[in-house]
Amino acid sequence: MKNQITLLTGTKETKMALHQQLEDILGEFIHIESYAVDEQVLDQIRDDLIIFSSYLIEKEASPFIAPGSHQKTAIRTINYQHIERLLELEEGTSVLCVNDTFEMAEETIDTLKKMGMNHLSYTAYYPGQKNTYDISTAITPGEVTLAPPSVDKIIDIGVRLIDITTLIEILDHFHLKEKLGGMISNRYTGKIIDLSKKLSEMNKQTELLNQHLQQVVDGVNDGVMAIDSDQKVTVFNPFIEKYSGLAKVHAMGKPVHQLFKEPKLLKFMTSPQEEGLYFPLNGYNLMIYRIQWEESDNVIFIFKNSDETITMEKAARKQLLKTGYIAKYTFKHIIGNSRAIQKAKNIGIKLAKTPLPVLIHGESGTGKELFAHAIHPESDRRNEPFLAVNFSALPEDLLESELFGYEEGAFTGAKKGGKKGGKKGLFEQADGGTIFLDEIGDISLKLQARLLRVIQEMEIRKIGGSKTIPINIRVIAATNKDLLELIDQGKFREDLYHRLKVLYVSVPPLRERKTDIPALVEQFLLENYTPNKALGKGLLGELMSYEWFGNIRELKNTISYLLTVSEGDTITIDDLPDADFFQRPKKNTKHETTSLMDDHLNKKVLSVVLSLNEALINASRKKILEKLSAEESIPLSEQQVRRVLTELKERGFVTIKRGRAGTQITEAGADYIRKS
Numbered sequence: 245m246k247n248q249i250t251l252l253t254g255t256k257e258t259k260m261a262l263h264q265q266l267e268d269i270l271g272e273f274i275h276i277e278s279y280a281v282d283e284q285v286l287d288q289i290r291d292d293l294i295i296f297s298s299y300l301i302e303k304e305a306s307p308f309i310a311p312g313s314h315q316k317t318a319i320r321t322i323n324y325q326h327i328e329r330l331l332e333l334e335e336g337t338s339v340l341c342v343n344d345t346f347e348m349a350e351e352t353i354d355t356l357k358k359m360g361m362n363h364l365s366y367t368a369y370y371p372g373q374k375n376t377y378d379i380s381t382a383i384t385p386g387e388v389t390l391a392p393p394s395v396d397k398i399i400d401i402g403v404r405l406i407d408i409t410t411l412i413e414i415l416d417h418f419h420l421k422e423k424l425g426g427m428i429s430n431r432y433t434g435k436i437i438d439l440s441k442k443l444s445e446m447n448k449q450t451e452l453l454n455q456h457l458q459q460v461v462d463g464v465n466d467g468v469m470a471i472d473s474d475q476k477v478t479v480f481n482p483f484i485e486k487y488s489g490l491a492k493v494h495a496m497g498k499p500v501h502q503l504f505k506e507p508k509l510l511k512f513m514t515s516p517q518e519e520g521l522y523f524p525l526n527g528y529n530l531m532i533y534r535i536q537w538e539e540s541d542n543v544i545f546i547f548k549n550s551d552e553t554i555t556m557e558k559a560a561r562k563q564l565l566k567t568g569y570i571a572k573y574t575f576k577h578i579i580g581n582s583r584a585i586q587k588a589k590n591i592g593i594k595l596a597k598t599p600l601p602v603l604i605h606g607e608s609g610t611g612k613e614l615f616a617h618a619i620h621p622e623s624d625r626r627n628e629p630f631l632a633v634n635f636s637a638l639p640e641d642l643l644e645s646e647l648f649g650y651e652e653g654a655f656t657g658a659k660k661g662g663k664k665g666g667k668k669g670l671f672e673q674a675d676g677g678t679i680f681l682d683e684i685g686d687i688s689l690k691l692q693a694r695l696l697r698v699i700q701e702m703e704i705r706k707i708g709g710s711k712t713i714p715i716n717i718r719v720i721a722a723t724n725k726d727l728l729e730l731i732d733q734g735k736f737r738e739d740l741y742h743r744l745k746v747l748y749v750s751v752p753p754l755r756e757r758k759t760d761i762p763a764l765v766e767q768f769l770l771e772n773y774t775p776n777k778a779l780g781k782g783l784l785g786e787l788m789s790y791e792w793f794g795n796i797r798e799l800k801n802t803i804s805y806l807l808t809v810s811e812g813d814t815i816t817i818d819d820l821p822d823a824d825f826f827q828r829p830k831k832n833t834k835h836e837t838t839s840l841m842d843d844h845l846n847k848k849v850l851s852v853v854l855s856l857n858e859a860l861i862n863a864s865r866k867k868i869l870e871k872l873s874a875e876e877s878i879p880l881s882e883q884q885v886r887r888v889l890t891e892l893k894e895r896g897f898v899t900i901k902r903g904r905a906g907t908q909i910t911e912a913g914a915d916y917i918r919k920s
Contacts, residue, residue, distance in 0.1 A: 247418045248275040250289055252305045253297040254344070256280045257386050261323075261403035262297060269411060273420060281305060289313070293417050295410075300345065314417065318410045322355050323385065323402035330361055330383065330401065339399075340369040342384035342391045352385055352404065467530075467547030475499050475514060478542070487547050489526045513545065522550070571620035571630040571678075578614050579767050580760030584752035588615070595747045596622035601699065603684075603744045604722040606751030607894070609797030612722040615751055616680040625718055628677030631670050635691075636683040644691060646670055650707035671704050671715055678718045684744065685725030685736065696740045719744065726890055754792040754799060755896045755912065761788050764796060768803040777807065780816035791896060791912070794827035802826075829895045846897075848872065849888050850917050853898060853909045863907040865889065 251266065253259040259280040266276050277291070281304055290310035296302040296317045309315060333339070341356075343349035349368035356366070367379060371390055380396040386403035415421040467484035471477055480495045488495075488503070495503055500513050512521045512534065520533045529550040536543055575589050595602050596619040604612045613632070620630045638646065649669030670679060681687075687695065698704055699719055703712045721744045730736035754761070762784060769775055792798055802821070810819045852871045856863040865885045872885075889907060892898045897913030900906075 247273065248277065248291055249293040249295055249414065250291040251276060251278040251295045251297070252301055253278070253280050254301050255282050258297055258403050261386070262406060265405050270414065273424060274414070274418065293414065295414070298348065316410065316413060319407040320404040321407040322359055323405050326400070326402040327359070327361070329399050330364065333364060333381070335363040336365060337381060338365045338367065338379045340379050340382040340391070340395065341366045342369045342382050342387055344370060344387055344390060346370045469545045469547070471500055471543050473541035475501070477503070484547055487525055487528050487530060571617040573614045573617040574621050575618040578611060578618060579763050580757055581763070582757035582759045584757045585760060588749055588751055591749045592619055593622055595619060595749060598747065599624070599718050600746045601719040601721070601744055602747040602749065604720065604749050604751060606724060607753045607795055608724045609795035610751040610753055611796055612751050613682060615749060616682070616720045616722055619720060620678045623678070623718065625677045629674050630678045630680070631674040632680040632682060633670055634682040636686040640688050640691065645707055648694070648704050648706055651709045666706065669704065669706065671698060671717060672713060674717050675715045678720060681719065681721040683723060684721040685723035685727060685730060689737065692737045692740050696737060696743060699743045729886070729890065753896060754795045756910070758788050761799065764799060765803060768800050772804065772807050774807055776813065778814040780814050783815060783817050786817055786820065790826060793829045798827050845888065846892060847917060849885070850892065850897060850909060850913050853907050854914065854917065857909055868907070
């Protein structure tokens with residue numbers, strides 16, 4: 245009959261762990277029965293040998309052991325299968341050692357220290373003890389439920405196992421020591437050797453990882469230095485050697501105040517900072533950045549060579565220039581000091597700081613494209629591509645392929661294979677940068693739907709393609725059309741309008757900024773390489789008297805005309821073209837019950853706007869309509885009033901604003917009433 249032992253433990257978890265250990269090592273030779281005091285009420289137990297898991301269980305279970313039974317209290321040791329988890333903790337970490345009694349907790353601590361786990365600071369903890377140590381990490385041999393709720397991290401190192409001394413004593417009890425002692429010892433130590441191999445492999449991997457990390461740090465094109473909580477140097481790569489003039493062998497392990505003497509630099513290194521520090525060091529112009537490691541007092545410093553950074557930015561900009569994907573203008577290129585243009589420029593500069601879409605509105609020839617270009621270099625995307633597309637310049641089919649690109653064979657059905665064909669669209673090419681959609685009011689409803697999806701989802705699909713391509717772009721759109729009127733006519737999607745008009749800037753017409761005309765004329769003379777060409781008496785005043793419905797473009801064309809026809813070094817009033825040369829306001833060709841071009845009606849509406857402005861009443865369409873109906877009995881709809889106001893706005897007689905400002909009569913509008 246097989247030899248038999250009975251194992252008595254306190255908990256089910258301890259019973260299962262120790263039973264499995266005994267089964268693995270002694271199971272071929274000895275039958276094992278196991279009981280947990282917490283699980284059942286014990287009856288009289290009689291066996292060849294009774295093994296108690298601890299002296300506490302021996303005291304608790306002794307009354308249930310039959311007289312004459314041989315008994316032994318096991319010597320326990322740390323579970324070698326989980327011990328490597330303690331190596332994850334940094335040296336000096338304070339931990340609670342949790343067990344069911346103070347004695348058991350102290351015994352666990354003693355065992356850990358004897359095993360060489362001396363890198364931690366242990367404090368015994370058991371049920372009922374007040375945790376006044378403000379310690380956030382706990383370790384426990386299987387007693388997870390006993391840990392205080394105040395700890396953030398619990399490491400279960402597993403139930404303590406039976407020591408080899410007790411295992412040999414069990415063999416000796418059954419007179420198997422000489423026969424099996426060597427084999428059992430080999431089995432026990434074999435598991436420890438497996439653990440040692442595992443730890444050795446972990447150490448090798450850690451060492452290899454550290455070597456790779458060191459290679460990465462040394463290969464970075466910036467100076468990299470790190471200090472620990474004592475402000476001693478732990479990392480010092482070749483570039484920081486170059487910038488500081490200090491050798492790594494002398495810097496490692498030294499406090500920073502022994503290496504750097506400049507008070508400003510030392511203050512930056514030893515106290516928290518939100519921004520970088522520009523600092524000349526050893527002949528180099530450096531930007532130094534301080535990065536605080538989370539969950540530690542260690543700090544990393546990055547030393548960037550400002551001169552090299554500027555050179556790289558210039559190279560990147562030069563490469564963008566080669567491709568043509570770059571903004572050509574800045575806000576400095578927008579000439580004028582009038583209040584109207586300065587306000588528009590200030591708004592544009594503020595809008596540039598965000599990644600949100602911008603809608604630019606203005607009459608034809610006012611310089612909307614300049615504003616779009618100028619916004620890009622003021623944004624965070626200044627070093628990324630800037631692409632522009634004019635919706636009025638390309639047919640729809642070509643425009644679609646230009647915007648979204650196409651896969652090889654998308655139009656013919658034939659694919660050559662091999663090297664990937666097809667073409668990238670403008671959206672894909674602008675990835676990371678800005679795309680400018682000029683004359684957005686001319687886009688078809690079909691393209692509007694596709695464009696809406698791009699802006700919503702920030703992804704595209706090429707013509708003939710089956711996969712979506714994520715993109716990251718900033719959209720700037722411009723138009724000279726009244727998009728709200730197009731929405732009323734069903735020609736423009738309202739949802740797209742609101743997607744585009746997240747931010748908004750209105751470019752003023754030239755007739756609202758006539759004081760800028762002299763500076764513009766001077767610029768156009770320079771552009772035509774005629775800076776010494778003189779302007780005859782009264783010519784500039786004559787130019788400033790025109791309404792310039794073609795705006796800056798018309799003024800530029802007029803200067804080109806004057807330079808061509810004038811003789812000598814002076815341009816005179818006689819060189820001006822006939823009145824037919826100058827652009828007139830666009831006429832509305834649509835006719836309703838009342839003509840929108842009827843001067844009588846225009847004057848009536850203007851008079852109503854003026855009276856409302858003077859009375860400080862909001863001149864909304866509804867209010868204008870009410871006043872017209874009451875005073876003049878003119879049967880107009882609100883839509884017709886809108887179109888009259890649009891016509892008056894195009895002629896420069898009113899400005900139309902949303903909100904409380906409403907419609908405001910301009911100086912030109914007031915003159916029009918006075919002269920009539």
